[in-house]
Amino acid sequence: MENRLNVGITHGDVNGISYELIIKLLAENRICELCVPILYGSPKVAAYYRKVLNVENFNLNTIREPREANGKRSNIINCVDDNVKVDLGKETPDSDQASMIALKYALDQLERNEIDVLTLAPQGPESFLKEEANSLAEYLSKRYNTSEAMSLFVSxxxxxxxxxxxxxxxxxxxxxxxxxxxxxxxxxxxxxxxxxxxxxxxxxxxxxxxxxxxxxxxxxxxxxxxxxxxxxxxxxxxxxxxxxxxxxxxxxxxxxxxxxxxxxxxxxxxxxxxxxEESAACYVAGLPVICSTSLTEPGYDIVGQNIGDEQGMRNALYLAMDVFVHREQNIELQKNPLPHYDIASNSNESDLNVEQIEGVRVELDD
CATH class of the missing domain: 3.40.718.10 (Isopropylmalate Dehydrogenase)
Incomplete structure (x- = not known):
């Protein structure tokens, strides 16, 4: 229990299917067994969508900061104005602003190690354009002052x-x-x-x-x-x-x-x-922090119909957790490296590389 990761989840576009996907995901008991989920969004909007979708026996524990999180429940940090307007099925300036407020708030806490990883629910493309970026990867590149960030699709x-x-x-x-x-x-x-x-x-x-x-x-x-x-x-x-x-x-x-x-x-x-696409998610490579996102669109045309598929959100959450574990494993390996043995007096890494490359080419030609 103590080793479970604090997983931040941003609420995405309040006018799309993001809250539906999040509610469906967090309603699964196994999620709280694997991690401590912390949603960055609005308790008021969450309650609204729970009513729209007629979801019973689901509640979010409202907290002010991650250290207050209940390890047995899904938690939410209220980081947007309670008067945020929900306009179903439309990307609006208000919904773009709400999605970016949640993202920036979550990133601030991720950088302070208050959460371990961050997963984004779908948000509208205009939200990044307002930040003079064409995508999440470009936005994060600017935030972390690096040209190295790249979207990596993983399945x-x-x-x-x-x-x-x-x-x-x-x-x-x-x-x-x-x-x-x-x-x-x-x-x-x-x-x-x-x-x-x-x-x-x-x-x-x-x-x-x-x-x-x-x-x-x-x-x-x-x-x-x-x-x-x-x-x-x-x-x-x-x-x-x-x-x-x-x-x-x-x-x-x-x-x-x-x-x-x-x-x-x-x-x-x-x-x-x-x-x-079923097992796919996106991870933003080349950053000091771990961020993943679903490949699911905001789904403005199906909002409120209870037909959104949360599999993409689940994939993104698992992907972020896997990357965190892999990074920790690599840190441990660097602390305790295995001894290196020269397998042949005339061999070097480039020699082995050439042999492996030729081996792959042979396989492709067969």
């Missing part, structure tokens, strides 16, 4: 990162540079090792243009992507590609890799969701 079948996110298609080619690809590969490799305890990650890199055949077609593939991959290998990263996206996904090549790096968001996200 049981695949992990996927992106070189560019939420960019206009005409701008994508200008952002596909050796430097940007290498930075994302290094971030992805570090994340897989530290946050997912994968000791020698294999990363597939997609091409930019259609019908790419091992980097032999397309100016960007030959002049930018292939050199970036080669440079990544010199850094000890097992990156392979570039692959044509259509063949890569249709032939299930992703099953041979620990993660995929797509050149732009739409190139990878449609295939990712089609392959395994």
């Amino acid at each position: 049981e079948k695949m992990k996927m990162g992106f070189v560019t996110e939420y960019s206009k298609l005409r701008d994508v080619p200008h952002q596909i540079t050796r430097k940007n690809i290498l930075k994302k590969l290094m971030l992805l490799d570090d994340t897989l090792r530290i946050d997912f305890t994968i000791s020698k990650p294999k990363i597939a890199v997609l091409g930019l243009n259609p019908q790419v055949n091992c980097g032999q077609n397309g100016d960007e593939e030959v002049n930018i992507i292939v050199p970036a991959i080669e440079q990544a290998r010199q850094e000890g990263i097992m990156a392979i590609g570039p692959f044509s996206a259509d063949r890569f996904f249709s032939e299930k090549m992703y099953e041979k890799f620990d993660a995929v790096l797509a050149m732009y968001y739409d190139q990878g996200v449609a295939a990712f969701k089609a392959i395994d």
Whole structure:
């Protein structure tokens, strides 16, 4: 009981299905057995949605700060105005403001280690635009003054990162540079090792243009992507590609890799969701704090109908907890490293890397 994590949950958009998803999730007894959930939102809005959804035998314990949390119940910290207006099915300036107030409040407490991880319920896209950001990852990048943050989609079948996110298609080619690809590969490799305890990650890199055949077609593939991959290998990263996206996904090549790096968001996200959206969630990699979010949309068109699926919220909560445990394990391993043995007098990491890369290529060609 004492070792359970304090898991913060932001309430998302009060006009969408976020409260429905949260209520359904927290109504499960096993959630309080696994963690101490602390919702950042409004008790008044929660009570409203409980009535709208006709949910019985569910209550939230109102607290002022995480240390007051009841370990046997779901808790809520009131961090928005009690007079917040609920306008079902619409993203409004008021609902955007309420979602960002909750997010900022929760992040403040996450940074002070009052909670261990944070999971976001769906909020409207305009809420980030008002913060001069196109996405959660970009907003968090600015908050933590880093250009390294990246959305990492995670499911049981695949992990996927992106070189560019939420960019206009005409701008994508200008952002596909050796430097940007290498930075994302290094971030992805570090994340897989530290946050997912994968000791020698294999990363597939997609091409930019259609019908790419091992980097032999397309100016960007030959002049930018292939050199970036080669440079990544010199850094000890097992990156392979570039692959044509259509063949890569249709032939299930992703099953041979620990993660995929797509050149732009739409190139990878449609295939990712089609392959395994049920077990999926998003983790923002490259930050000092642990934040996850559901891939579920705010669902303005179905709000109040009690048909929202909380599986995405559950995935996001479990993902954040898993990353926390993995980071702790890595800290312990660094304190007590295993002795290193030279397995062959003429071997080094790059030699082993080349052999493994060739082995993967053989598997893909078979």
